[in-house]
Amino acid sequence: MDMAEFSGAAFQLLEILTYSFVLCVGLAALWVVVLYVRDRTQTESTLRRNYPVIARFRYGFEHVGEFLRQYFFALDREEMPFNRAERSWVYRAAKDVESTVAFGSSRDLKPSGTVFFANCPFPTLEKDAEEPAEVEIGPFARHPYKTSSIFNISGMSYGAISIPAVRALSLGAKKAGIWMNTGEGGLSPYHLEGGADIVFQIGTGKFGVRKPEGGFDEDKLREVAAHDAVKMFEIKLSQGAKPGKGGILPGVKVTEEIAEIRGIEPGQDAISPNRHPDIDSVNDLLDMIAFVREVTGKPVGFKAVIGAQGFFEDLCAAILRRGVESAPDFVTIDSADGGTGAAPMSLIDNMGMPIRESLPLVIDVLKAHGLRDRVKVCASGKMINPSEVAWAYCAGADFVNSARGFMFALGCIQALQCNKNTCPTGITTHNRKLQFGLDPANKSERVASYAMNMKKEIGIIAHSCGVAEPRLLRRHHARLVLENGRSLPMSELYPEPQHVAAAE
Known part of the structure; x- marks a missing residue:
């Protein structure tokens, strides 16, 4: 050219x-x-x-x-619901990388309500440390459940989260030796793939064990219980972020498979009733617990946010009238600042009692009625770091469950798009393109590492307090900052019940 x-x-x-x-x-x-x-x-x-x-x-x-x-x-400790410092610890724990920090804490210890732990002048030596003790749940069930796990995966439904997310959680839970709660969306094949212990949650819609017109389908209930992996059943009365309202799964996330598992129509919003229509009193609740335990042969408990005063007192009184075998095998106490995929802001912001107040209250009521050993207590709601979990054991919990902590372990970036089917990390979406980046094999390792590093660091706190393992923590090991800037042991703020009623 x-x-x-x-x-x-x-x-x-x-x-x-x-x-x-x-x-x-x-x-x-x-x-x-x-x-x-x-x-x-x-x-x-x-x-x-x-x-x-x-x-x-x-x-x-x-x-x-x-x-x-x-x-x-935003500064490291400014964001809500979880700040950067809280999320960073989870990310490091999930990746199993160095979790130490330098120079000094950036946490402000002055605000009212701040918790810190009373270190012992003679901490427990590493050679004297113990593995968490095994706990038996459901002594009156045909198949009691025994486990030593201290930090488990809370309810997240298949539907609310994606197939690769469920797979990763199931595989990771098996590797870490912890249980996994199905959430109220029913039991999917992906829950069973990893071989983890499963807690089947029965929501107000009874998804997975319901008749088309509503109510229990006993055959489906037996079918779920026939899986060896399914160890317990949890009846959900209410959830932390939406007490007084049932589950909400937008129709855009109700695929044909999800609809089949739940027993509903595909593409339509899955909205559970705001309570179980067949539970209208504490006696109805005990009747349902007895029914599910008899049909399945496995331990049965319930999950609830504490709000109305007197509920647990009435429940314990009814148990003592019927006999201790009628008691729920466990209760899961959820916090008012618990999480959800979708809920009205009016409930998320304003309804229910936070776990800091409700957990000691429930423990004390059970002790006052002589039922503490019979009913095991799980704590749930915004506990993703070792300090929150250790506090729950100081308050008297037998187990701690977390959902959002394990979402962070899967790679959640707190994009706040859980209800839109547009989750950029593939966790809460059924869009195959967005799911592509979530590799179940890789993320299962992170789930297991998070659980095991959580166990390790809770143990470090316990040893610093002078006890051999987390379940030996007591209220005097934790101190709470008051409005005047001084702190008091939790044992003084929440003293043990004075009069203990004997269980009949």
Whole structure:
């Protein structure tokens, strides 16, 4: 090609680029005009009607602002529901990398309610440390469950979370020797793949064990119980983030497989009743526990957020009238700041009692009625770091369960899109493209590492307090900061019950 031809070609290319640029500018200008007309003529948004086109930037900035605050502006301990420091510990524990930090704590110990632990002048030596003791749940069931696990996977339904997420949790739970709760969405093949111990949750919709018209299907209940992996059944009365409202799974996440497992129609919102229609009193609750235990032969308990005063006293009184064998084999106490895939903000922000208050209360009521040894207590709700879990053992818990902690172990970045089927890490979406990045084999290792590092660091706290293992922690080992800046042992703020009634 000679110089003239080259110059001609270059001129033609420049001409095409110029026309393309002018065309793009023209189309952009036309689009702005269209938006202007639409904004000026619509009546839904006052801001867009008064400030056409420009007002649209507000919505974009509002959305992007969430991520800018998270990564650039928020300090390590500022964010909610979990700050960067809390999440970072989980990420490091899940990756099994060094968790030590340098220079000093960035945690402010002055705010009222802050918990810290009373170290012993003569801590437990490593050679004297013990593995957590084995606990038996359900002595009156045909198949009691024995486990030494101290930190387990709380309820997350298949539907609320994806197939690879369920697989990773099941595989990881088996490797760590902990149990996995199905959530109220029923038992899927993916729960069973890893071989982990399973707690089957019965929600108010009775998904997975229901008749088409509602109510228990005894054959399905027996079918679930026939799996050796299913060790216990948990009747869910209420959940931390939405006490007083049933589960909500948007129709966009109800695939044909999920619908078949749950016994509902695909593509339609799966909304559970706000309570079990057949439980209207503590006696009804005990009747259902007895029914499920008799049909399945396995331990049965219930999950609830504590709110109304007197519920546990009434329950314990009813148990003593019937006999201790009628008691729930365990209770799971969820916190008002528990998590969910979808719930009204009015409930998330305002309803129920936080675990810091409800857990000691429940423990004390059970002790006062002589039922503490009979009924095992699980604590749940926003406990993802060793300090929160150790506090629960000081308060008297037998087990601690977490959902969001294990979501972080799977790679959750707290994008707050759990209810939109657009989760960028593939955990709470059924979009195959978004699920692609979540490799169950890799993430199962992180799930197991998180659980095992949690056990290790709770043990470190226990040894610093002078006891051999976490279940030996007591209330005097934890101190709470008061409004005046001073701290008191939890044993003084929540003293042991004075009068203990003998169980009949």
